[in-house]
Amino acid sequence: AQTVTQSQPEMSVQEAETVTLSCTYDTSENNYYLFWYKQPPSRQMILVIRQEAYKQQNATENRFSVNFQKAAKSFSLKISDSQLGDTAMYFCAFMKPTQGGSEKLVFGKGTKLTVNP
């Protein structure tokens, strides 16, 4: 079974600075997807960024980028120019494609990020 580990329960960063959240995963699969979800105090789960394992290029979405190291099974999220609105729980998640729609997202326990003014 796949597992996702986020080793940083809490982190903080000053506004406008850069922060990196860590995620490692365990799988024997070669083809899969990795995600970072943001959960602000409103509880809404929001997709931040997605990475396909077969793509070597790291995904980027505006201020958010990932460092995907497939051999090391590492998938870190870098937030540049941190904003107060980035304060949230961040979850790393794994998905293995299957036939028939039985894919499920496997989540880590999350990292609570606080952006300080």
Added chain:
Amino acid sequence: NAGVTQTPKFRILKIGQSMTLQCTQDMNHNYMYWYRQDPGMGLKLIYYSVGAGITDKGEVPNGYNVSRSTTEDFPLRLELAAPSQTSVYFCASSYSSGGAYEQYFGPGTRLTVT
């Protein structure tokens, strides 16, 4: 376009009571999911559906039932509520299967069983 809606937002149940958590999506998505999020943890899949009339168990299905009579609705039924079911419940939907298709989440239902 409301996306994924869930009702109620909050609920307190007594041990042994039953209730149904409602989930509706207006995006014509075939795939729908129910997750639970326990304090300090990530989400875990309870049940999922790949289309009307088709449901299957996820990682933590015990104590729950689902049905999918329409594309839009995917209610989750709790029978004989137990304190271990105290959690936040999220419904999600996606157009198709596979990681290329984003799962859209509802706002969640916070359930307390006392």
